[in-house]
Amino acid sequence: MALINIRNLGVSLSAxxxxxxSLSVASxxxxxxxxxxxxxxxTLLRSIAGSFDPTAGEITRSRGLTVGHVxxxxxxxxxxxxxxxxxxxxLPADQAENESWRVDIVxxxxDVPEVLRxxxxxxxxxxxxxLMLLARVWVSEPDALLLDEPTNHLDLAKIARLEAWLNALPRDVPVLVASxxxxxxxxxxxxxxxLRPEQSPIFALPYSRARAALDEVDASEERRYxxxxxxxxxxxxxxxxxNNIGINSGSDLLTIKTKQLKQRAERLEDAAKPAHQERSxxxxxxxxxxxxxxxxxxLDDVQVETPDGTPLFRTGKxxxxxxxxxxxxxxxGAGKTRLVNLIRTAIEEPSRAPETLKATPSLVLGYSDQALAGLSDEETPLAALSRRFSLGDQRARSLLVGVGVGIDMQEKAIGRLSGGQKARLAMLVLRLKEPNFYLLDEPTNHLDIEGQEALETELLRNETSCLLVSHDRSFVRNVGDRFWLIEKRRLVEVEDPEDFFASAAAGDVG
Incomplete structure (x- = not known):
C-alpha cells in the first residue's frame, strides 16, 4: 500500500x-x-515534506502520515x-518535560558518546x-524519513554507523535519500x-545496478533515435x-507517393526523441x-606529532x-592531515621540513584541503583567478563558465557559490597551477557523482602522481593503486582498503 503518492510533479525555477x-512510496x-x-x-524532498510548493502536480499522503525531513x-x-x-x-513542550528519555534512546x-551529549x-x-539533525527528526518518531546528503562531513566510522542504523529501522518506515x-x-x-528535467526513470535496484540499467536504456534510446x-x-x-520523376513525367500518382513519403518522414522525426544528455x-x-x-x-622514518608535540605515529622508510x-x-585523529601538511611543507618550504622528509626540488604542488580554505568566501571567482594567474578578463570568464560558474556569479562573493561550484572552482585553480604532484584532502566533498567520476577519470588519464585522503569508498577503490594505513602508531602499506573499510563498518575504527 502506498503511503505517499506523487503524480505528475514538476518544479520550474529559471528552467x-x-x-x-510520478512516484509511489510504500512501506x-x-x-x-x-x-x-x-x-x-x-527541492523534491522539501516538496514531499510540505515546505515547498511545486509548480505542477500533486502529492498525497496517507491519512495521519508524519514525515521527518533531515x-x-x-x-x-x-x-x-x-x-x-x-x-x-x-519534541513538543509536554513531551520534552515528561519524556526526555526518548532523546537518550535515540x-x-x-552510538553517541556520553561525553558529546x-x-x-x-x-x-x-x-x-x-547526526544531531538526524536525531532531532527521529526522536519524534516519523512515519517516513527524508534524508538530504546525510553523509556530508561524516568519516568512515560514522557513515558505517549511519548505514547500520538505517538498515535496522523498522521496515514499515520508508526512507528517501538524496546522496x-x-x-x-x-x-x-x-x-x-x-531525477531529470523531463522523464525521471526509477529502477527497483540499488545505485550501481540501477546506473548500469539506466546506461543501457539511454544507449538503447540513442540507437533507436x-x-x-x-x-x-x-x-x-x-x-x-x-518528386523529380513525377515532375518530368507529369504523374499524379508519383506526386501523391512523394507526399506520403514526406509525411512518413515527418512523423518519424516528430516522434523520435534523442536519448537524455546530462547537462554538465x-x-x-x-x-x-x-x-x-x-x-x-x-620519508625516512618521519615522526608525525600533534601541534603540541605529542607523538602520533612513525612512517618507517x-x-x-x-x-x-x-x-x-x-x-x-590518527594524524592523516598532519602528514599531508608535513609533505606540503617539504615541497613549498623545505627549510622548515624535518630532515627525515625530503621532496625533489622539481615538484610543483597542487594542494586542496577539504574546507577549500585556499578560496576566500569574500573574494569573487573572477578576482580569485586574476590574482593568481595572468589570464586576461575574457579568458578568465570563459574558464569560469566552463566549470559551472556563470557570468551572473563571477563577480559575486565565492561564499555565495554552491558547494559543487566552489569545489569545481578549486579544481580549476589547481589545473591552472600546472602541478606535477597533488595533495588532495577529501577532494570529492561537495562533488556530485558526475564530478566524482570526472575527477577519477582525470587522475587516471593524466597518470597523476598524488597522495589523497578520502572517506569516499567508491572513489578510493577506483583511484588508489597504493594504500598507506596508520595503525598502532605506525604507517604500513596494505594491499587494498577493504579490511580497513570492514573495520570501520564493524565499529573498530573510531
Missing part, C-alpha cells in the same frame, strides 16, 4: 528541474535520489545548545552535527530515482527522387606538467614515486 514525475521502500548538483534533489544545514538557534538539548527541543541507537552543537564536528555517495546508496537503498532519423533521411531521399554542472580537468624525477618524496596514487587511511 525545469523536473517535470511529469519498505529505501529510495535513492540521484541528480547533479542543483538539479532538484533538495536537511543539510544546522539552524543558528541550535548552535548554543548541547547535543542532548538540541534533540530535546524538537542517541544510544546512534553535553557539548555545545557549535563545538561538534560537522559529522556529529549531521552523491555511491557506496552509501548501494548499502542502504533498494530503489533508485534518477539514430535508426529512426536514418530511416527518415532515407524516406526524404526517396521522396526527392520520386561544470567540467573538471586536471593538468600534469610531469617531472623527470622517479622518486618524488622520501617510505617513498612516493612518479605515477603513484596513494590513499592515506586511518581513523580520525
Amino acid at each position: 525545469p528541474l523536473f517535470s511529469s514525475l 519498505g521502500d529505501r529510495i535513492g535520489i540521484v541528480a547533479a548538483n542543483g538539479r532538484g534533489k533538495s 536537511e543539510q544545514n544546522v539552524p543558528a538557534s541550535l548552535l548554543p545548545l548541547s547535543f542532548h538539548d538540541a534533540v530535546l527541543s524538537a 542517541l544510544d541507537s546512534l 553535553t557539548r555545545a552543537v557549535s563545538e561538534l564536528s560537522g559529522g556529529w552535527q549531521r 552523491h555517495d555511491r557506496a552509501f546508496l548501494d548499502a542502504t537503498t533498494n530503489r533508485t530515482l534518477f 539514430q535508426r529512426d532519423m536514418k530511416v527518415a533521411q532515407q524516406l526524404r531521399r526517396q521522396a526527392a527522387k520520386l 554542472a561544470g567540467a573538471i580537468r586536471l593538468a600534469n606538467r610531469g617531472t623527470h624525477a622517479k622518486i618524488l618524496v622520501t 617510505r617513498w612516493i614515486c612518479q605515477g603513484d596514487r596513494i590513499v592515506l587511511l586511518g581513523e580520525n
Whole structure:
C-alpha cells in the first residue's frame, strides 16, 4: 500500500528541474535520489515534506502520515545548545518535560558518546552535527524519513554507523535519500530515482545496478533515435527522387507517393526523441606538467606529532614515486592531515621540513584541503583567478563558465557559490597551477557523482602522481593503486582498503 503518492510533479525555477514525475512510496521502500548538483534533489524532498510548493502536480499522503525531513544545514538557534538539548527541543513542550528519555534512546541507537551529549552543537564536528539533525527528526518518531546528503562531513566510522542504523529501522518506515555517495546508496537503498528535467526513470535496484540499467536504456534510446532519423533521411531521399520523376513525367500518382513519403518522414522525426544528455554542472580537468624525477618524496622514518608535540605515529622508510596514487587511511585523529601538511611543507618550504622528509626540488604542488580554505568566501571567482594567474578578463570568464560558474556569479562573493561550484572552482585553480604532484584532502566533498567520476577519470588519464585522503569508498577503490594505513602508531602499506573499510563498518575504527 502506498503511503505517499506523487503524480505528475514538476518544479520550474529559471528552467525545469523536473517535470511529469510520478512516484509511489510504500512501506519498505529505501529510495535513492540521484541528480547533479542543483538539479532538484533538495527541492523534491522539501516538496514531499510540505515546505515547498511545486509548480505542477500533486502529492498525497496517507491519512495521519508524519514525515521527518533531515536537511543539510544546522539552524543558528541550535548552535548554543548541547547535543542532548538540541534533540530535546524538537519534541513538543509536554513531551520534552515528561519524556526526555526518548532523546537518550535515540542517541544510544546512534552510538553517541556520553561525553558529546553535553557539548555545545557549535563545538561538534560537522559529522556529529549531521547526526544531531538526524536525531532531532527521529526522536519524534516519523512515519517516513527524508534524508538530504546525510553523509556530508561524516568519516568512515560514522557513515558505517549511519548505514547500520538505517538498515535496522523498522521496515514499515520508508526512507528517501538524496546522496552523491555511491557506496552509501548501494548499502542502504533498494530503489533508485534518477531525477531529470523531463522523464525521471526509477529502477527497483540499488545505485550501481540501477546506473548500469539506466546506461543501457539511454544507449538503447540513442540507437533507436539514430535508426529512426536514418530511416527518415532515407524516406526524404526517396521522396526527392520520386518528386523529380513525377515532375518530368507529369504523374499524379508519383506526386501523391512523394507526399506520403514526406509525411512518413515527418512523423518519424516528430516522434523520435534523442536519448537524455546530462547537462554538465561544470567540467573538471586536471593538468600534469610531469617531472623527470622517479622518486618524488622520501620519508625516512618521519615522526608525525600533534601541534603540541605529542607523538602520533612513525612512517618507517617510505617513498612516493612518479605515477603513484596513494590513499592515506586511518581513523580520525590518527594524524592523516598532519602528514599531508608535513609533505606540503617539504615541497613549498623545505627549510622548515624535518630532515627525515625530503621532496625533489622539481615538484610543483597542487594542494586542496577539504574546507577549500585556499578560496576566500569574500573574494569573487573572477578576482580569485586574476590574482593568481595572468589570464586576461575574457579568458578568465570563459574558464569560469566552463566549470559551472556563470557570468551572473563571477563577480559575486565565492561564499555565495554552491558547494559543487566552489569545489569545481578549486579544481580549476589547481589545473591552472600546472602541478606535477597533488595533495588532495577529501577532494570529492561537495562533488556530485558526475564530478566524482570526472575527477577519477582525470587522475587516471593524466597518470597523476598524488597522495589523497578520502572517506569516499567508491572513489578510493577506483583511484588508489597504493594504500598507506596508520595503525598502532605506525604507517604500513596494505594491499587494498577493504579490511580497513570492514573495520570501520564493524565499529573498530573510531
